[in-house]
Amino acid sequence: MTSLLTPRAAAEEPAQEPPSPAPRTAPAAVERFNPQARRRLARRDVLGVLAWLSPVAAVALWLADGGATGFTTLAGAATNLGIVAGLVGMDLVLLMLLLAARIPFIGNTIGHDRALEVHKKLGKPASYLLLAHGLLIAVGYGMAEGLDPISESVSLWVNVPDMWLAFVAMALFIAVVVTSLVAVRRKFPYEFWYAIHLLTYAAVATAIPHQFSVGGLFAEGTWQRWYWMVFCIATGVALASYRVVQPIIATFRHQLTVSRVVRVAPDVFSIEMSGLHLERLSGSGGRFFFWRFLAPGYWREAHPFSLSAEPVPGAPGQAGKLRVTVRNLGDGSAKLARLRPGTKVAIEGPYGMFSTAARARNHVVMIGAGIGITPLRSLLESTPFKPGNATVLLRGHDASELFLGQEIMALCQARGVTLFHLTGPRSAGNHRWLPQSAVQSGFNLTSYAPGIANADVYVCGPAAWSEAVIRDVTAAGVPAEQLHYERFDW
Template sequence: MTSLLTPDTPVETTPAPVQRKVPDAVERFRPQARRRLARGDILGFLGWLSPIAAVALWLSDGGATGFSSFAGTMTALGIVAGLVGMDLVLLMLLLAARIPFIDNTIGHDRALEIHKTLGKPALYLLLAHGIFIAIGYGAAEGLDPISESVSLWVNVPDMWLAFVSMALFIAVVVTSLVAVRRRFPYEFWYWIHLLTYAAVAAAIPHQFSVGGLFAEGTWQRWYWLLLCVGTGAALLVYRVYQPLAASFRHQLRVSRVVRVAPDVFSIEMTGQHLERLAGSGGRFFFWRFLTAGHWWQAHPFSLSAEPAPAVSAGRGSAVQATAGRGKLRITVRNLGDGSARLARIKPGTKVAIEGPYGMFSTAARSRNKVVMIGAGIGITPLRSLLESTPFEPGQATVLLRGHDESELFLGQEIMALCQARGVTLFHLTGPRSRGNHAWLPQSAAEAGFTLTSYAPGIADADVYVCGPTPWAASVIRDVRSAGVPVEQLHYERFDW
C-alpha cells in the first residue's frame, strides 16, 4: 500500500506551546560552526606542514650535499621518499587514533577517508625509498640494485627488519582495497590492518643503525622522536586507555532485548554515570558484548535513545534495586550473522564501550533550523538526535522514509517527540521512484513533489541524513540542489 503525505498534510502532531526564545541556546551555532571550520583549517595546515618539515630539517642538516653525484642523487631521493612516506604513515595512525580534537572537527568518517587516501601514496613512497636506496648504494659499490638489496639484508644490522616492514605495509594496503576487503569478513580485515603497528615498529630500528634519522645533535632527531612518541601516546590513550576507562566507569550490562520489527530489535542496557553520555544523540559507539562468540567483535551502533537518568527510589520501593543505575539503548537490524547473533544476547551480559564518535550530533550544528531525513535503520539515530538537539517549536522538520509503515522503525516514539517539541513530521512510504528524486516514494515524485515541498526553508537549515548508502546519495544530491552548503549537510558513513 502506498502512503503519500503532501506538504499540506503532515503526520498529525500537536505542536508544543510557543515558548519564549532562548538566544543563548540557539545563537551559539554559527560561532560554533566558525570555530569548527577554523580547527579544520589548522588540521589541514599541520597535515601539509608535517612532511614539508621532515624534508626541510633533512636539508638543514646538509642533505642537499648528496646530489653531487649519480649515486648520491639516488640515495638522496631515496631518503626524501622514506622521510615523506614514514611521515604519512604516522599521520595515518594519528587519523585512526580517534583523537577527540580530530573527531570533533572533521568527524570519524572523514578522518578515516583521509587515512585511506594516504595509504597508497605512503606505500609508493616507501617502495621508492627502497628502490632508490638500493640503486644509490649499489652505484657507489659497483653492484646492481638486486645484489645490493641482498647485501643490505645480509650484512647491515636491522636491515632485514626494514624488508619485513615493507612486506607488512604492502599486505595492509592491498587488503584495504575495496575490491579485496569485501571478499573477507570485517574481523579478518581488522586484524590484518593491525599489522600497520608492527610495520612501523619494524621500520624504526634500521634508522638507528643505518640512517641519520635519530643522529645525535640534529633537529631531525627531536622532530622524529616527538612525532613517533606523540603518535604512540595518542594510540595508547585514545584506543586503549580511554575505552577501558569508559567500560569500567559505566559498568554496562544488558537488561533486555526487545523486538521492534521482524528483523529489528533493541538492546537495552543499564549502567553507572550515564549522565556523562548525555547529549551523544546521533553519535555512535563501538559495542563489545563480553560473552562467548561476541567479545572479540566490536559493533558500531548509534544510540537510539538518549541515556535515561538513574531511578531514584525511596526505601521499600519496588524499584529500589535499580536505584543509581541509568539506561541506554541501541537498535539493531539483522544485516548478517554478526548482528543476527546479537538478538540472542542474554540479560546480564557485560558490555565494553568505546566512544562516542562522529559529528552526527549537535556539535555539527550551524543554523537555528534543522531538517532530519532518515530511512530504514538510519531512522534510529535521528530519534536520539531529535531528543537531544536544541531548537524552537516550528524550527524542525523530520522526514521518515520506508516501503511501508512497518519500516518506520521507532516511528511512534518519534511521533511522540515531535508532538512534544513542535516538529513537523512526514511519513513517506511506498515504492521508490525511478526518476531524478529516487529517494522519494514513486507517488510523490509523480505528483511533482521534491525535497523543498516538504522542507521549504531547507537552505537555511542544518540537514542530517541517515540511511542506506545508495538512498542517502540520492537524498544528498537533492539537498545540495536545494542550495544547502556542504557545511550544513551532515551525513556519516559507517562502512569500513
C-alpha cells in the first residue's frame, strides 16, 4: 500500500495512491546552500591535488638529490627503480593512514565512507609497490655484489642495521592486504579483522627506521629527510589526536549514561542516554557516532549508530537527552537490548556528510528503508527548508517496518512535508526498491518527487536496496553533488 501526506492535507487521512508524474520547474528563489556547496567542492579539489602531488613530490625530491645518477648500470637501474617503488609505496601508506584518521577537514569534505573507500583502494597498490621495492633492491644489490636475490636478502638481514625491520614490515603489510580481501574477510568476525588491520600501524612503525639509517637516501641536510620527517610526524599526530585524544575528551565532556532501552518493534529498540553539554552535538542531523558501552561484555565493541533524534540539551548544569535506534542484525547489536540503566558510554564523532553540511539546494528529498529510516528522522528534524520544499519516502515490507513512523508523520505535519509510505512486496523487475504494486501501476521515482533533479537527495537503507535507489536517482538527473548517502564503516 502507498500512502501520501501533503502540506495541504496534513490533518486529513492519507490518500491511498501517489500522484501522477508532473513536471516541476526550477524555483526562482536563490539557492541558499550554493555557497557552502561551492566551498565543499573547492576543498575536495584541494584534497585531490594534494593527494596526487604527495607521491610526485617524494620522487621529485629524490631526483633533486641526485637520484637519477644511479641509472647508469643495470644493477643501479634495478636498485633505483626499487627506491622509487618504495618511496611511492610508503607515501601511499601514509595517505591511507590520514584517510582513516577521521580528520574533520577530510570527513566534512568527502564524507567518512568515501575516505575509507579511497583508503581501501590504495591498499593493494601500496603493498605491490612495497613488495616491488624489496625485490628490486635485492636484485640490484645482488647484481652489484654477484649474489642471487635470496642470498642478498639474507645478507641484508644479517649485516645491515635495521634492515630486518624492513622485512618484518613487509610481512605485516602482506598480512593486512590478504585479510582485506573480501573472500577472506567474510570468514572472520569483525573484531579479528579489525585487530589484523591494527598491524598497519606496526608495519609503518617498523618500516620507518631503515629509511633513515640505511645508506644516504635521507641524509641530514637533504630536503627528502625533512619531507619524510614532517609527513610521518604529521600522520602520527593526526592519528593520535583524532583517533585517541579527541574521543577521550568528548567522552569526559559529555559524560553519557544509558537511561533506558525502549522497544520500538519486535527486533528494533531505542537506547536513550543522558549527558552534559549536548548542545555541542545539536545540528548533527543524520551524522553518526561510534558508541562504546562501558560494561563487561560490551566495552570491546564500537558500534556505528546515527542519532534517531536531535539531542535535547539540559538546563545549565543539568543533563540533557539523546537517542539512538538500533535493529537486531546480529549478536553484537542484539545484546545491546539488555543494556542496564547507568551504563557509562564512550563516544567518538560525529562523522559523515549525512547532514545539512552536504546541502546544495533549497529542496530536499529523503528516501529511507529499514533501520535507515532513523537517521532521516533526525535529519528531518534539523535541516532547514520551507513548507512544501521537502519530500520523504519511507519503504518497508509492511507498516511495522516503518520505524519511528508516527514521529516522522508528526514532524512532516508540523513542517509541511510531503510524506509517502511505500509498503508491500518489492518489485522483481525495474525499480526494485519500490513496491511491486506501485511499479505495476506505472509509478517510478519521479511520480513521488517530480522536482527531484533540483533537490538534495538523502538515501539510507540496506546496501542492495540503496544501490537500486541511487541508480534511479541518478537516472532522474540528480547531479552527484546533490546525492548524499553513507555507509557507517569502521
